[in-house]
Amino acid sequence: MRSPLINVMVKAVTKAARGLKRDFGEVENLQVSKKGPADFVSQADLKAEKILIEELKKARPEIGFLMEESAGKDEKLTDAPTWVGDPLDGTANFLHGLPHFAVSLALVERKEPIAAVIYDPIKDELFIAERGQGAFLNDHRLRVSGRRRLEQALLATGIPFKGKKDHGLFLKELEAAMSETAGVRRWGSAALDLAYVAAGRYDGYWERSLDPWDWAAGVLLVREAGGFVTQIDGRAFDVEGPSVAAANADLHLGMRKLLSKREKSA
Structure with a gap:
């Protein structure tokens, strides 16, 4: 049985997500405004955030918000209960017609996620x-997942793009992961990457320099699925x-050591 909080x-x-799914079929007609280097926000994104905020305010007006599109540049979390969300995680995929994106929402209290929902409207997951x-x-x-050896593990990550730092460090980490694992995937949605770790589809995931709305919900999913x-x-x-490193108990330390060696040598 879902709790009243999860139902909300x-x-x-x-x-x-309904609006996102409709707009996804008309990607070429979307109004797009540039938000930063290689980082775009669509009208669909803004509409989805507005709906999220309206629905949550109606149900729990006492809880504050930290949402990607409306958050101030220097806005920080406090210990108070806060909705932390990304109305469209995987914006670049969405705008290029790639069917891999999600709406991500977490309730965070004392800077710890206590409830999480991630919805992929295309796959209805x-x-x-x-x-x-x-x-x-x-x-x-x-x-x-129950895999115990890095050589059998499939990892996920995010690749820094234009305007992001640590390109050199990432290449060292990627080289290390490529040499010791069964493969690395980059699908462009941190929320779904973490959800896939929770589901055992990926054996581990790492990334740097994200924002609270990128990983708050997914981190709770991994923890509640028995991961570290x-x-x-x-x-x-x-x-x-x-940064974040998520995996099962058997792979977590080995994955971290593999990546940390490259950080020290960068």
Whole structure:
């Protein structure tokens, strides 16, 4: 049984996703404004965020917001309960007609995610998690993968693009992962990358320099599916950054060591 909190979140996320799904079929006609180097925001993105905020305010008016499109440049989380969300995680995919994107929403309290919903409207996959209650995909319980050796592991990551830092460091990390694992994937949605780790589709995931709305929901999914999440250097995960490393218990340390060696040599 879903809790009232999860029901509120699912209703808001799925309503926001309806418009995205409609607009995805008309990508060429979307109005697009440039937001930064190689980083675009569409009218569909803004509409989805507006719907999210409206629905959540109606249900829980006492909770604040930290959303990608409306967040101020220097806006930070406090200890108060806060909705942290990305109305369109995978914007570049969306704008290029690639059917891999999601609406991501987490409730964060004392800077820790306590409830999460990630919805992929194209595949109709709904990932949910609540602290202490497990993680689920379309109401089927999730568990991280059981692979124990890096040479068998399929990892996911995000690649820094124009305007982002650490290109050289990433190339060193990628070289290390390529040489020791079964492969690396970059699909362009951090929320879905983490959801796929929770579902056992990926064995591990790492990335740097993201924002709270990129990974808050996915981190809770991995934890509730039995996985481990820290920063790449092993410190406790911080929803405000600067990095994330997520995997099952058997692979987590080995993956981190592999990546941390390259960070020290960069």
